[in-house]
Amino acid sequence: MIIHSRSLRASALALAVIGVLAAGQGSASGFQLRENSTKALGRANAGSAVARDDAAVVSNNPAAMSNFDTLTVQNDVTLIDLTAKFTGSACTPVSATVCVPIGGDDGGDPGEPSVVPAVAIVVPLHGAFERVTLGASITAPFGLATKYEPTFVGRYNATTSDLKVPALTLSASYDVTETLSIGAGFIYQRADVTLANGIDFGRLLASAGIPGATIGNPITDGAIAISGADNGTGWVAGVQFTPSETFSIGYSHRSEVDHDIDGQADFTVPAQFAGAQAGFRNLAAAYAALPATDPRRAAIPQLLVLGNGFADTGGAASLTTPSIDTISAQFNVSDALRLYADVQQTGWTSLQSVVVDFENQFQPDSVEPFNWKDSMFYSVGVEFDFSEALTLRGGIAMDESPTNDLDRTPRLPDDDRMLYSIGMSWGINEHMTLDAAYQRITIDDPTVNVLSSSGSRLTGSFDGSANLFAVGVNYKF
Numbered sequence: 001m002i003i004h005s006r007s008l009r010a011s012a013l014a015l016a017v018i019g020v021l022a023a024g025q026g027s028a029s030g031f032q033l034r035e036n037s038t039k040a041l042g043r044a045n046a047g048s049a050v051a052r053d054d055a056a057v058v059s060n061n062p063a064a065m066s067n068f069d070t071l072t073v074q075n076d077v078t079l080i081d082l083t084a085k086f087t088g089s090a091c092t093p094v095s096a097t098v099c100v101p102i103g104g105d106d107g108g109d110p111g112e113p114s115v116v117p118a119v120a121i122v123v124p125l126h127g128a129f130e131r132v133t134l135g136a137s138i139t140a141p142f143g144l145a146t147k148y149e150p151t152f153v154g155r156y157n158a159t160t161s162d163l164k165v166p167a168l169t170l171s172a173s174y175d176v177t178e179t180l181s182i183g184a185g186f187i188y189q190r191a192d193v194t195l196a197n198g199i200d201f202g203r204l205l206a207s208a209g210i211p212g213a214t215i216g217n218p219i220t221d222g223a224i225a226i227s228g229a230d231n232g233t234g235w236v237a238g239v240q241f242t243p244s245e246t247f248s249i250g251y252s253h254r255s256e257v258d259h260d261i262d263g264q265a266d267f268t269v270p271a272q273f274a275g276a277q278a279g280f281r282n283l284a285a286a287y288a289a290l291p292a293t294d295p296r297r298a299a300i301p302q303l304l305v306l307g308n309g310f311a312d313t314g315g316a317a318s319l320t321t322p323s324i325d326t327i328s329a330q331f332n333v334s335d336a337l338r339l340y341a342d343v344q345q346t347g348w349t350s351l352q353s354v355v356v357d358f359e360n361q362f363q364p365d366s367v368e369p370f371n372w373k374d375s376m377f378y379s380v381g382v383e384f385d386f387s388e389a390l391t392l393r394g395g396i397a398m399d400e401s402p403t404n405d406l407d408r409t410p411r412l413p414d415d416d417r418m419l420y421s422i423g424m425s426w427g428i429n430e431h432m433t434l435d436a437a438y439q440r441i442t443i444d445d446p447t448v449n450v451l452s453s454s455g456s457r458l459t460g461s462f463d464g465s466a467n468l469f470a471v472g473v474n475y476k477f
Contacts, residue, residue, distance in 0.1 A: 028377075028399060029346070029375050029377075029399045029400060029401045029402055029414060029416075029417065030322075030346065030348055030372070030375065030401070030402045030403075030412075030414075031142050031143060031144045031163060032141065032142055032322075032324075032346055033116055033140050033141055033142055033143050034048070035076075035078035035080065035116045035118070035140075035468065035470065036056045036059060036060070036076065036118040036120075036137070036139040036140075036141075037051075037054050037055075037056035037060075037074075037076055037118065037472070038076045038078070038423065038435035038436065038437045038470040038471060038472030039051065039053070039054045039056075039393070039423065039425065039435055039437070039472070040054060040056060040060075041078065041421060041423060041437040041439055041468065041470045042381075042393035042394070042395065042421055042422060042423015042424065042435070042436075042437035042438075042470075043340050043379070043381025043382070043383065043393050043394070043395040043421060043423065044379040044380070044381050044394075044395025044396050044397040044419050044420070044421040044439070045342055045377075045379050045381075045395070045397060045419075045421075046328070046340035046341055046342045046379040046380050046381030046395050046397070047328050047329070047330050047340030047341070047342060047381060048060045048061070048326060048328055048342055048344075049061035049064060049238060049240075049250040049251065049252045049326045049327070049328035049342070050064050050067075050240060050248045050249065050250040050328040050329065050330045050340075051064065051067075051328075051330070051340075052064075052067040052248075052330070053067075053474070054074070055068075055072050055073070055074035055120035055121065055122045055135070055137070055474065056074065056076070056118065056120055056137065056139075057122075057135075058120045058121075058122060058135035058136060058137040058169055058171050058185070059120070059137045059139050059141070059167070059169040059171070059185065059187075059236060059254075060252060060326065061183065061236075061238035061240065061250050061251070061252035061326065061328070062135065062171035062172065062173050062183025062184055062185045062236060062237070062238055062252075063173050063181045063182050063183035063238040063239050063240040063250060063252070064173070064181070064183070064238070064240050064250055065122050065124075065133040065134075065135050065171065065172075065173040065183060066133055066173045066174075066175050066181035066183075066240065067240075068122045068124055068133060069124055070124065070476050070477060071121075071122070071123055071124070071476070071477040072121070072122045072474065072475070072476045072477070073119075073120075073121050073474075073475050073477075074118075074119065074120045074121075074472065074473070074474045074475075075117075075118070075119050075472060075473050076117070076118045076119075076435070076470060076471070076472035077115060077116070077117050077118075077470065077471055077472070078115070078116045078117075078118075078468055078469070078470040079113055079114070079115055079116075079468065079469045079470070080113070080114045080115075080116060080466060080468050081111065081113045081114075081466060081467045081468070081469075082110075082111030082112075082146070082464065082465075082466045083109055083111050083464060083465055083466065083467075084109060084110055084111055084146075084413040084462050084463065084464035084465075085106060085109065085462065085463045085464070086106045086107055086152075086153075086154070086410065086413070086460055086461075086462050087106065087460050087461055087462075087463070088153070088154075088448070088458065088459050088460010088461060089101065089102075089153060089458075089459060089460065090102040090104065090153045090154055090156075090216075090452075090456050090457065090458045090459070091456065091457060092200070092203055092215045092216060092454070092455055092456045092457070093455070093457060094215070099457065100215045100216065101216070102153055102156075102200075102215070102216035102456055103153070103216060103218070104151050104152055104153030104154070104155060105149070105151050105152065105153060106152070106153070107148035107149050107151070107152025107153070107154065107155070108148065108149045108152075110146040110147055110148050110413065111145075111146060111464075111466070112145050112146070112147055114143070114145045116140050116143070117138075117140070118137065118138065118139045118140070119137065119138050120135065120136070120137035120138075120139075121135060121136050121137070122134075122135045123135065131174055131175040132172060132173070132174055132175075133172065133173045133183075134171070134172050135169075135170075135171040135172070135173075135185075136168070136169065136170050136171070137168075137169045137171075138166060138167070138168055138169075139166070139167055139169065140164070140165060140166050140167070141165060141167050141189075141254075141321070142163065142165040142191075142321050143163050143164055143165050144161055144162065144163045145161070145162050145163075146158070146160075146161045146411065146413075147159065147160045147161070147162075148160075148410075150198070151218075153458070154410045154448075154452070154458040155197065155198035155221070156197060156198045156199065156200050156452035156453065156454040156456050156458075157197060157409055157410045157411065157450065157452045157458055158197050158409070158410050158411040159196045159197050159198060159223070160194070160195060160196040160197075160225075161195050161411050162193070162194040162195065163191070163192070163193055164190075164191075164192045165189060165190065165191050165192070165321065166189070166190055167187055167188065167189040167190075168187070168188045168189075169185045169186070169187050169188075169236065170185055170186045171183060171184065171185030171186075171236070172184065172185070179241060179242050179243055180239070180240070180241055180242075181239070181240045182237075182238070182239050182240075183237065183238050183239075183240075184235065184236065184237040184238075185235065185236045185237070186233070186235060187233060187234040187235060187236060187254070187255070187257065188231070188233055189231070189232050189233070189234065189257045189259075189321070190229065190230070190231050190232075191229060191230050191231075191232070191259045191261060191319060191321075192228075192229045193226070193227060193228050193229065193261060193263065193319075194225075194226070194227045195225070195226050195227075196223060196224060196225040196226070197223070197224060197452075197453070198221050198222070198223050198454075199221070199222040199223060199224055199267075199310070199453065199454055200215065200216055200220075200221065200452075200454035200455070200456060201220045201221065201222045201269065201270050201272070201273040201310075202214050202215055202216060202217040202219075202220035202221070203215045203216070203454055203455060203456075204273065204306065204454075205220060205272060205273055205276060208276070208280070208306060210272075210276055213272070216456065219270070219272075220270045220272055220273065221270065222267065222268050222269050222270055222273065222310070223267070223268040224265060224266070224267055224268075225265075225266045225268075226263050226264065226265045226266070226315075227263060227264060228261040228262055228263025228264065228315075228317075229261065229262075229263075230259040230260055230261045230262065230319075231259075232257040232258050232259045232321075233257065234254070234255040234256065234257035234321075235254075235255045236252060236253065236254045236255065237252065237253055238250060238251055238252030238253065239251055239252075245332070246331060246332040247329070247330070247331050247332070248329065248330045249327070249328070249329045249330075250326075250327070250328045250329075251325075251326065251327050251328075252324075252325070252326050253323065253324070253325050253326075254323060254324040254325075254326075255323055256320050256321060256322060256323045256347065256350055257320070257321045258318065258319075258320050259318065259319040259320070259321070260316060260317075260318055261316065261317050261318070261319055262314065262315075262316050263314065263315050263316070263317070264312070264313075264314055264315075265312065265313050265314070265315055265358075266312050267310045267311060267312055269310055273310075276306075277306065277307045277308075278307070279307075280303045280304075280306040280307035281303070281304070281307035281308065283303055283307075284299075284300050284303035284304050284307060287299060287300050287303065288300060304362050305362050305363070305364065307362075308360070308362035309360065309362045309363045310363075311360060311363075313358055313359045313360035313363060314358075314359040315356060315357060315358045315359060315363075316356070316357050317354055317355070317356045317357070318354070318355065319354075320350045320351065322346050322347040322348050322350050322351070323346075323347035323350070324344060324345070324346050324347070325344065325345045325347075326342060326343070326344045327342070327343045327344075328340070328341065328342050329341045335385075336384060336385040337382070337383070337384050337385075338382070338383040338384075339380070339381070339382055340379075340380065340381040340382070340383070340395070341379065341380050341381075342377065342378070342379045342380075342381075342397075343376070343377070343378055344376070344377040344378075345374055345375070345376055345377075346374065346375050346377070346402070347374055348372040348373060348374055348375055348402035349372065349373060349374050351370045351372045351402075352370055352371060352372070353370050353371075354370060370407065371404065371406070371407045372402040372403060372404075372407075373402055373404070374402070375399070375400040375401060375402040376400045377397065377398070377399045377400070378397060378398050379395055379396065379397030379398075379419070380395060380396060380397075381393065381394065381395030381396075381421070382394055382395065388427065389426060389427040390424065390425070390426055390427075391424060391425040391427075392422075392423075392424050393421070393422065393423035393424060393425075393437070394421060394422050394423070395419075395420075395421040396418070396419065396420055396421070397418070397419040397421075398416070398417075398418055398419075399416065399417045399418075399419060400416050401414050401415045401416050401417070401444075401446075403415075403446075405447060405449075407450075408446055408447070408448050408450065409448060409450050410448055410450075410458060410462075412446075413443075413446060413462035413464045414443060414446055414464070415443055415444035415445065415446035416443075416444045417441050417442060417443045417444065418441070418442050419439055419440070419441050420439065420440045420441075420442075421437060421438065421439040421440075422437065422438055423435065423436060423437030423438070423470075424436055424437075425474075430476075431475055431476050431477070432473065432474070432475050432476075433473070433474040433475075434471075434472070434473055435470075435471065435472035435473070435474065436470065436471050436472075437468075437469075437470040437471075438467070438468065438469055438470075439467070439468040439470075440465070440466075440467060440468075441465060441466040441467075441468070442465050443462075443464045443465060443466070445461050445462065445463055445464075446461065446462050446464075447459075447460070447461045447462075448460055448461070448462070
């Protein structure tokens with residue numbers, strides 16, 4: 001009997017957590033979402049930490065709330081539509097020279113239209129507290145939603161990935177001088193995860209010497225679905241310097257937020273494998289009765305996993321959303337024309353590996369390498385007041401991917417990307433403004449060459465892009 005340890009080592013919960021970290025929705029690299037402002041989207045997110053009429057600064061840079069002189073409420077909704085197409089194949093290595101093909105197709109378009117809402121309120125104080133401004137916002141700074149068909153050739157790597165990370169930010173700013181303001185905020189964040197992928201039980205049975213078992217056979221396919229959630233806290237702080245009426249520069253830092261996710265792993269096990277599990281347990285007991293020098297005793301740990309693993313169980317894993325550092329600038333060329341720029345670093349190096357602990361003692365803990373790097377985002381944008389009521393916007397940005405060619409998985413059809421934006425605002429009256437924006441994202445064709453938890457290797461490339469549509473309303477009291 002030959003049992004490959006690779007088939008038993010990688011846990012489904014580990015893959016699920018890695019899926020949370022890897023599958024980008026398409027609006028930003030990794031699983032970051034910058035869509036908390038229609039105005040900013042129209043400028044390719046340039047000027048996000050200094051914008052003078054954008055209440056999203058509550059979470060982007062609290063110091064910039066000092067730009068407001070009246071109570072303002074802002075609501076924004078962004079529709080993110082990711083499109084990706086896979087071209088490639090999968091096979092399971094059985095020797096140094098033989099790789100058994102796995103049947104399947106391209107899995108269809110994994111992207112599903114997703115709605116990202118945001119709401120913010122800015123409240124300037126008066127009287128003895130006139131230097132103070134308070135704010136609150138509800139945003140989704142991170143998230144993803146991808147789904148492949150069950151017939152996907154890479155189903156052992158990924159089928160469904162869904163991560164929702166809503167965050168409440170409570171902020172305050174203080175005008176130190178007429179030109180310098182500082183701000184800070186408290187972040188309460190929730191991570192809610194649901195993920196799934198297939199498991200090649202046919203390979204496990206074939207490796208264990210079960211007659212008639214075949215690798216990559218849909219009849220003996222199983223699945224794992226995991227869901228979990230956790231709440232975490234963090235902070236954001238920033239500064240804004242406005243040396244003249246025509247120029248502002250701001251800096252903000254958003255902290256990492258740690259999540260210890262408690263989840264439930266639900267296995268779907270084919271009848272052939274479930275029927276063989278008692279035999280694995282009996283064989284482990286028989287080997288345990290052999291003399292200590294008998295080499296067959298070395299197979300006992302793997303037999304115990306085959307006999308007692310792949311059962312519904314709880315589990316826990318740590319997820320850290322990255323820190324974000326942003327420098328923004330605004331330059332007023334004239335009363336009607338404004339230029340913006342952003343440089344942002346996202347601290348993805350916090351995600352080097354994922355350690356998963358299962359409640360089922362027979363399901364081995366897993367340490368999975370991740371190896372993401374810090375990524376940079378660069379953008380420039382422009383605003384032009386065509387009239388007192390109409391403002392036009394545009395922008396372009398470059399967004400680096402944190403992943404690499406060695407560790408990229410099908411849960412992340414992602415690479416470096418370019419962003420092209422246009423937008424507009426229409427002032428209905430002195431109190432209300434309607435905003436709209438469109439952004440086109442092009443993604444460098446990423447390649448994958450990666451093993452699944454079932455030991456299969458998926459190779460190929462993705463052709464992907466994304467379209468974002470945003471609308472918003474801003475009301476000043």
